[in-house]
Amino acid sequence: MYLHGTSKINAKGHLEIGGCDVRDLAAEFGTPLYIVDEALVRQRAREYVDAFRASGLKFQVAYASKAFSVMAMCAIAEQENLSLDVVSDGELYTALKAGFPAQRIHFHGNNKTPEEINMALDANIGCFVVDNFIELDLLNALAGEKGKKVNVLLRITPGVEAHTHEFISTGQTDSKFGFDLGNGAAYEGIKQAAELANLNVLGVHSHIGSQIFEVEGFRMAVDRVAAFAVQIRDELGLTFQVINLGGGFGIRYTEADAPLPVSTYVKAITDAIISHFTEAKFPLPEIWVEPGRSMVGDAGTTLYTVGTSKDIPGVRKYVAVDGGMTDNPRPALYDSKYEAVLANRANDPKEETVSIAGKCCESGDMLIWDLELPKVQTGDLLAVFCTGAYNYAMASNYNRIRRPAVVFVKDGEASLAVKRESLDDIVVNDVIPARLQKSGAAK
Known part of the structure; x- marks a missing residue:
């Protein structure tokens, strides 16, 4: 047992x-x-924070609240100095009712409604993770109506297929999420976003799937995201400040599952970031991750x-x-x-x-x-x-x-x-x- x-x-x-x-x-x-x-939730949160601190990189660990969104969990996330991901007005409302700091909230989703975007704008959340071209224009227009300039990451699909269930694999080309890296949509998305007056492009977001028990997929994602960051810097003159590598870190459900320690996942990511960006003479970006399942x-x-x-x-x-x-x-x-x-x-x-x-x-x-x-x-x-x-x-x-x-x-x-x-x-x-x-x- x-x-x-x-x-x-x-x-x-x-x-x-x-x-x-x-x-x-x-x-x-x-x-x-x-x-x-509760003690185990807090332990998992601290494992992520401690592992990133050891890397020396700037970072945000954002709890992916879709895994378990209740006000008590939002309170713990705040107490453990985490950021928070939301994907709906309901999750956003839960976080705000719990008193979670809006500047540490990131809003995800492939079909954010105008009502949800306005709610998030009024709350002054910290970042929108933009999923498609329609959202780019909509967010820019709604932010402009309110006289605001908002931080955004563009979600890209890097073409990395994690070894996981097809319904929870999200980084491959054939996905409902994000701007595809391989067909040029990600490049065009960044180009358009940089020209929109009410958006401040911080960088990109990549998520390759869930219940991942190895680090190679994360290394491959870093390799492709880093190459893209260099291309954008060289061709468009935009330097990414933030690279968000999502979540997907596996847990043990049964004896057949063999998750790695949190520190192993984090070290693989941070070592790859330091190696690729240093070699490209690129300022080391702030790294964001989004553990959900692996935290709760x-x-x-x-x-x-x-x-x-x-x-x-x-x-x-x-x-x-x-x-x-x-x-x-x-x-x-x-x-x-x-x-x-x-x-x-x-x-x-x-x-x-x-x-x-x-x-x-x-x-x-x-x-x-x-x-x-x-x-x-x-x-x-x-x-x-x-x-x-x-x-x-x-x-x-x-x-x-x-x-x-x-x-x-x-x-x-x-x-x-x-x-x-x-x-x-x-x-x-x-x-x-x-x-x-x-x-x-x-x-």
Whole structure:
């Protein structure tokens, strides 16, 4: 059994996270329940900051809030001196409501609406990451209407294909994101942006994918971005001040995953930057990165209560829990793999192989196939590890199931970060049109 962060099995044989017995958490907050190991989140943040400090380069570590966007997480990001990436007005609003400094916010997205851009302009955020030609013109026009000149990075696709799932690979030529480097769109984008009066081009952004377990893709991206920076300097007279190399740093979900230490990823990036830019007699740029999953993924655990089961002799045994694809759609979307334990009987010997089913009315609502556990009983608590990224963020109300609560645990204290939805929350935005309301009289 692989335990992350502060997780351990206590003297009662129960899983304990952040000094809190998960049985107590289930009794107080109910299940399903997202549990966040605050100490591990802070540790991951500091690993990035410390690694970049060791390089001697100027840098920003921006937490990619799409992985897990709640006000409590924004507060931690601020306290750890991180910047913050947002990709919608909802994520931006969450950050601003949490009091996050607007100048440390970067706005991403391939289809920012005029309303979102205006909201970000009014908030005076630090940087827009521009994704396409239409956005260049729109942002310039809206900034001009407000008498502002805004910082921008242009997102480029460097033609680097990371070894990852096709749905989360973003650096290749065939991608919905960014200006393509290979076909000249990136060059033309920089040229046009430099001529627009209300935009200040800081540099470029590159992101090659997610769940990356090697450094060669990052080195290749630096090689191509550096060559592009030199070309732009020599031909257009524009010197990039910032190179943003995105995120994508992998984490361990199962024993099949072998992520590298944060310091290894960072050293590969910074060594490549120093080498390429020094050789080109180019001022060393400020380096930005955007870890999301690698900052919160293994700090999250989802706790479920076991309900029914179905044993099909010679085939498999299904064990159903009180959550599923509504709180974790990743197995259905990406065939993602997870590890889990019976949190209330963690030391009991494993006696059977079961498959963990969710409660949605979908045959595909499966969380884990073929999991070895002690003999499972109704009422047991199942803890699924590494659910801190893209679980709460992607949660839905399918089947009108209420989304779980979120608690942050640290030093034996459990603090509610997101309330469990109520049944009233499910219908709060519903409206019955007047013509459908009961009139009391037959017509």
